[in-house]
Amino acid sequence: MRRVLLDGVFHADWMGSLQELADFAGVSVARLSYDAGDSKAAAVKRLNDEFAIAMAALHKGWPDYEIQTWTVQAEEARQWMAAEPDAKPLVPFLSSLHAQRESMGWEGTLADLVERVIENTNAYTAATASLIGRRHVAERAIEAAEDPSSIAWDFSLTTTTEG
Incomplete structure (x- = not known):
């Protein structure tokens, strides 16, 4: 209505x-x-609701507690990658994660884990930037539109980050 x-x-x-x-x-x-104000508010709400669904899809399959560690993992991985081979910094979270995996039969080095964290971080960063950029453009188009219901957007991604 x-x-x-x-x-x-x-x-x-x-x-x-x-x-x-x-x-x-x-x-x-x-x-x-x-009433442009009313329809603009409805369009922005719909935009933000669909954006939230798209962002949630990026997190699908991971528990919240693990997601909360992504920033720490990314920071430690960046520090480790930036250091010279003979002067690697302490990376307590990733070292503990690697040790736990290794004790349970996971075959891979700390360097392998760091590389995977960097790959996942880069993919997640690209996906979130793409979604946020689309939301920004759509939001500005809604604000400028005479008929906000005519503004369309698409939050589908061709790839997702996994593992």
Whole structure:
């Protein structure tokens, strides 16, 4: 349902077209308009709801507690990668993670783990930047639009980050 104005004053909440309302009310369609503020707010809400779903899809399959460690993992991996081979810094989280995996039969070096963390971080960063950029563009288009319902956006990604 959208708010419709008659000569700039609220007239009705209406689900149909302006022409249908004009015919029903017996007025010229030129005297009717959608309340742009109301429809803009609805479009921004829809945009943000769909953005939240797309962002949540990037996290699918990981528990929240693990997601909360991604920043630490990324920072330690960056520090480790930036250091000279003979002067690697302490990376307590990644070292503990590697030791636990290794004790349970995981075959891989700390360097392998660091490389995987960097790959995942880069993929996640690219995906989130893409989604955020799309949201920014759509939000500005909605604000500038005479008919916000005409603005379309797409949050689908061709690849996701896994593992």
